[in-house]
Amino acid sequence: MIMRENEKKSQLSIKDISRLSGVSIATLSRFFNGQSVRPSNEVIIRKVLQETGYRPSIAARFIKGHNSGVIGLIVPEITHPFFAMIAEGVMREARNLGKLVLLGSSEGSMEIEKQIIDRFSQSILDGLIYIPVAKAENIPALKSFRDLPLVVTARKGIIPGVPHVYHDGEGGGYLATKHLVSLGRRRIAFVASFWDIPCSNTELLANHLKPSMYSFSSIERYKGYLKALEEAGIPYDPNLVVITGYGHKHGVDAASVLKGRFVDCNGVVTMTQAVANGFTAQAKRLGYRVPEDISVVLFDTNESKADYTFTYIELHLIKMGQESVRTLSELIEGREAQDTCLDVELRIRETSVKLPPETSR
Amino acid sequence: MIMRENEKKSQLSIKDISRLSGVSIATLSRFFNGQSVRPSNEVIIRKVLQETGYRPSIAARFIKGHNSGVIGLIVPEITHPFFAMIAEGVMREARNLGKLVLLGSSEGSMEIEKQIIDRFSQSILDGLIYIPVAKAENIPALKSFRDLPLVVTARKGIIPGVPHVYHDGEGGGYLATKHLVSLGRRRIAFVASFWDIPCSNTELLANHLKPSMYSFSSIERYKGYLKALEEAGIPYDPNLVVITGYGHKHGVDAASVLKGRFVDCNGVVTMTQAVANGFTAQAKRLGYRVPEDISVVLFDTNESKADYTFTYIELHLIKMGQESVRTLSELIEGREAQDTCLDVELRIRETSVKLPPETSR
DNA sequence: TTGTATGCGTTATCAT
DNA sequence: ATGATAACGCATACAA
Numbered sequence: 001m002i003m004r005e006n007e008k009k010s011q012l013s014i015k016d017i018s019r020l021s022g023v024s025i026a027t028l029s030r031f032f033n034g035q036s037v038r039p040s041n042e043v044i045i046r047k048v049l050q051e052t053g054y055r056p057s058i059a060a061r062f063i064k065g066h067n068s069g070v071i072g073l074i075v076p077e078i079t080h081p082f083f084a085m086i087a088e089g090v091m092r093e094a095r096n097l098g099k100l101v102l103l104g105s106s107e108g109s110m111e112i113e114k115q116i117i118d119r120f121s122q123s124i125l126d127g128l129i130y131i132p133v134a135k136a137e138n139i140p141a142l143k144s145f146r147d148l149p150l151v152v153t154a155r156k157g158i159i160p161g162v163p164h165v166y167h168d169g170e171g172g173g174y175l176a177t178k179h180l181v182s183l184g185r186r187r188i189a190f191v192a193s194f195w196d197i198p199c200s201n202t203e204l205l206a207n208h209l210k211p212s213m214y215s216f217s218s219i220e221r222y223k224g225y226l227k228a229l230e231e232a233g234i235p236y237d238p239n240l241v242v243i244t245g246y247g248h249k250h251g252v253d254a255a256s257v258l259k260g261r262f263v264d265c266n267g268v269v270t271m272t273q274a275v276a277n278g279f280t281a282q283a284k285r286l287g288y289r290v291p292e293d294i295s296v297v298l299f300d301t302n303e304s305k306a307d308y309t310f311t312y313i314e315l316h317l318i319k320m321g322q323e324s325v326r327t328l329s330e331l332i333e334g335r336e337a338q339d340t341c342l343d344v345e346l347r348i349r350e351t352s353v354k355l356p357p358e359t360s361r
Numbered sequence: 362m363i364m365r366e367n368e369k370k371s372q373l374s375i376k377d378i379s380r381l382s383g384v385s386i387a388t389l390s391r392f393f394n395g396q397s398v399r400p401s402n403e404v405i406i407r408k409v410l411q412e413t414g415y416r417p418s419i420a421a422r423f424i425k426g427h428n429s430g431v432i433g434l435i436v437p438e439i440t441h442p443f444f445a446m447i448a449e450g451v452m453r454e455a456r457n458l459g460k461l462v463l464l465g466s467s468e469g470s471m472e473i474e475k476q477i478i479d480r481f482s483q484s485i486l487d488g489l490i491y492i493p494v495a496k497a498e499n500i501p502a503l504k505s506f507r508d509l510p511l512v513v514t515a516r517k518g519i520i521p522g523v524p525h526v527y528h529d530g531e532g533g534g535y536l537a538t539k540h541l542v543s544l545g546r547r548r549i550a551f552v553a554s555f556w557d558i559p560c561s562n563t564e565l566l567a568n569h570l571k572p573s574m575y576s577f578s579s580i581e582r583y584k585g586y587l588k589a590l591e592e593a594g595i596p597y598d599p600n601l602v603v604i605t606g607y608g609h610k611h612g613v614d615a616a617s618v619l620k621g622r623f624v625d626c627n628g629v630v631t632m633t634q635a636v637a638n639g640f641t642a643q644a645k646r647l648g649y650r651v652p653e654d655i656s657v658v659l660f661d662t663n664e665s666k667a668d669y670t671f672t673y674i675e676l677h678l679i680k681m682g683q684e685s686v687r688t689l690s691e692l693i694e695g696r697e698a699q700d701t702c703l704d705v706e707l708r709i710r711e712t713s714v715k716l717p718p719e720t721s722r
Numbered sequence: 723t724t725g726t727a728t729g730c731g732t733t734a735t736c737a738t
Numbered sequence: 739a740t741g742a743t744a745a746c747g748c749a750t751a752c753a754a
Contacts, residue, residue: 013747024725029749038723055483059420059429060747063730068420070463070484078452079445088440091466095473100484102431103464105452112456122416123431123461124485374731385741390733399739421731424746 012054021048032056062124071328072120072128072148074104074113082317083131085301086154089321090129097329099126106133108195121148127328129153133195149331153324155215156339163337165324169217172313172344173224173269176297179311179346180267181232183295184355187264189240190225191254191279192218193271201241218271221299225269239263246271251278259286266355270298276310280351295352299344311352314345373415382409393417423485432689433481433489435465435474443678444492446662447515450682451490458690460487467494469556482509488689490514494556510692514685516576517700524698526685530578533674533705534585534630537658540672540707541628542593544656545716548625550601551586552615552640553579554632562602579632582660586630600624607632612639620647627716631659637671641712656713660705672713675706 018025021044031037031045048054062068073090075083087103094101104120106113110133120128127149152164173190180188192204194216199207204222213219222241229236239261244250251270255278258265270276276298280290288294291311298310301317323340330337379386382405392398392406409415423429434451436444448464455462465481467474471494481489488510513525534551541549553565555577560568565583574580583602590597600622605611612631616639619626631637637659641651649655659671662678684701691698 011747015747025748026725026727026750027723030723033749036723041723057424057485057747058483059423059485060730061749062420063418063424063732063747064749065730066749077449078439079442079449081440081442084440084445087464088438088466091439091464092468095476098480100480101464103448103452103462105449107453116456119459119461122419124418124420372731376731386732387734387741387743388739391739394733397739402739418731421746422733424731424748425733426746427733 017048017054021045067126068124070100070102070125072102072125075131076106076108076133078105085317086321089318090325093322093325127332129324151324151328157214163327163339165340167315167342168344169220170224173221174228175346176269176313177225177228185267186234188267189265191242191270193246201243202238248274248278251275252282255279255282267295273300291351291353292356309350311349312347314347316342378409378415382406428487429485431461431463431486433463433486436492437467437469437494439466446678447682450679451686454683454686488693490685512685512689518575524688524700526701528676528703529705530581531585534582535589536707537630537674538586538589546628547595549628550626552603552631554607562604563599609635609639612636613643616640616643628656634661652712652714653717670711672710673708675708677703
């Protein structure tokens with residue numbers, strides 16, 4: 001029905017422009033690279049460009065050791081809103097800087113990730129923004145990066161000597177917990193999310209400073225949680241810590257687990273929207289009122305989403321993507337770059353209120 | 362043996378391999394392109410490749426008129442789950458075929474979209490998968506595509522002579538409506554979502570076949586809605602049609618609008634999850650029971666999402682992305698390609714039940 | 723400032 | 739089957 005021949009790619013070259021304009025290819029090349037040419041020539045060149053719509057071939061200029069203007073972005077999963085937000089930021093800033101973005105999704109698999117890195121490094125990239133799959137150790141095939149400028153995003157301390165861009169997880173955990181404390185709540189649960197469960201809730205306090213835990217975002221926030229508790233003189237209770245996953249059902253489980261431990265709790269910090277939803281739904285089923293009996297704070301980004309009812313720690317993910325591109329650009333230009341830690345902010349909504357006096361203990 | 366590879370951007374070339382292996386560059390090139398070489402040579406080549414990790418430069422082969430193995434993907438917004446799912450499918454299939462994906466997000470703006478198309482066509486793309494921003498007419502700068510193989514995705518009949526990949530919207534509207542009818546419901550509302558409101562609800566029946574409405578997904582589904590009503594002998598009532606947007610609050614509005622029109626309704630079809638959520642919440646506030654008084658069916662994709670309670674028409678968006686890449690590959694290889702219409706499926710969950718006898722009219 | 727000539731990493735054409 | 743060489747589109751050293 002629909003036919004389409006593979007017509008000749010009539011990509012005109014600099015020689016064609018030279019022929020049409022009467023200007024040598026060298027002068028044309030200089031013109032394209034911003035060097036000054038004779039005004040009379042410039043007029044002619046612009047005219048021919050207007051007529052032909054010619055653009056220099058990126059591939060050819062890349063061969064000559066120039067930048068291609070293409071940067072790579074590797075995410076674990078583009079369908080996850082968290083990574084999609086970062087990708088959006090990356091693309092916005094890339095567009096500002098006139099760069100293009102080659103995207104790879106590792107589908108949560110380290111094997112695929114390695115394969116993508118391999119293909120990327122063989123491609124015409126100027127640099128790479130890399131969001132590793134969760135596991136910290138055993139970053140795949142670092143040699144595959146060759147000498148590509150590299151930025152690690154959304155994780156902390158993964159690859160030595162490489163700039164990382166991440167948000168202030170400890171500060172976020174601190175803000176969230178302190179907010180609940182300020183509402184008169186002192187029995188505050190912490191629901192930590194992991195892709196792979198690293199240890200049990202009773203072991204977390206002892207293990208959380210180990211190097212192997214370094215890159216987990218939940219751990220960073222946990223540090224802030226501890227700090228806020230200590231500051232308020234609230235004793236740490238491992239029974240208030242739940243270790244689970246990232247999904248809706250994990251939030252449901254978390255509420256059940258707390259109930260099963262017979263610990264009373266009047267505040268909770270969760271890592272994601274989905275977990276908070278599950279937790280809240282289950283808490284209500286178990287007879288608690290939210291936010292009166294239990295106030296909920298979560299971590300999320302909120303770019304122009306309406307109807308947001310949860311109190312949350314706002315992560316600036318779009319900015320994180322933008323900052324990553326900016327950092328990578330520094331590297332590509334040959335300058336040095338360092339880690340960037342983005343601030344987080346507390347946004348108070350409907351799921352956290354002052355503890356009613358009668359419920360107080 | 363002097364190893365001086367770890368010095369700088371020592372991107373080794375085919376000449377280096379030639380020098381290291383003693384085989385001419387021509388033979389090497391043939392080897393890389395799958396032609397047969399002398400077995401003794403093949404052994405040596407493989408050995409040197411193993412040691413060096415050399416890969417041919419994509420840029421250089423692209424100059425010679427070859428395929429770069431890079432395809433472009435333009436989406437309105439990568440943070441929107443709908444497009445993220447398609448992107449995920451695109452990248453999976455691209456990975457299968459050994460291709461890379463250059464991603465552009467038009468941020469819902471036709472201007473940015475035009476800019477991206479411009480930059481893409483100047484790049485080293487073999488082809489382009491294009492999800493236009495909603496408006497049908499006035500597709501920007503078709504000439505900018507040059508002779509790039511092109512596939513339009515998620516929309517129908519946008520660019521003549523170009524293959525489109527979309528899902529069966531009419532079939533989906535038909536399935537959704539017929540399902541509600543089969544539950545004994547005959548007062549079925551249709552909540553249509555648009556980015557730009559094209560006309561009022563009373564004008565929709567008269568206008569829905571006009572060419573300017575051709576590419577709206579809501580219109581396709583509306584056709585199926587009409588078909589199912591007619592088949593069941595249910596008279597069409599424009600008061601049961603609401604025209605609104607895509608957000609949560611639009612669902613809230615829709616429920617209020619229906620209430621304000623004093624029409625009774627015991628079933629509703631919405632275009633998205635967000636609208637369904639808003640509609641349901643508001644309907645409950647207005648005193649209706651869901652699903653007993655009002656059953657709800659929506660359109661969505663559901664790739665491994667747990668905890669899904671809504672009855673929905675499942676759109677296979679990942680498959681849509683994969684199919685787009687497959688179609689584009691045909692074009693790139695110089696073969697013909699035609700439109701692809703993907704099936705949809707009814708998934709019955711908790712928001713649609715048989716109409717209780719006492720409420721029947 | 724301009725043009726000529728050479729080189730970049732690869733493929734294609736030709737003789738061997 | 740193999741190897742020398744001419745292209746490809748562009749950048750640049752060098753001479754003018």
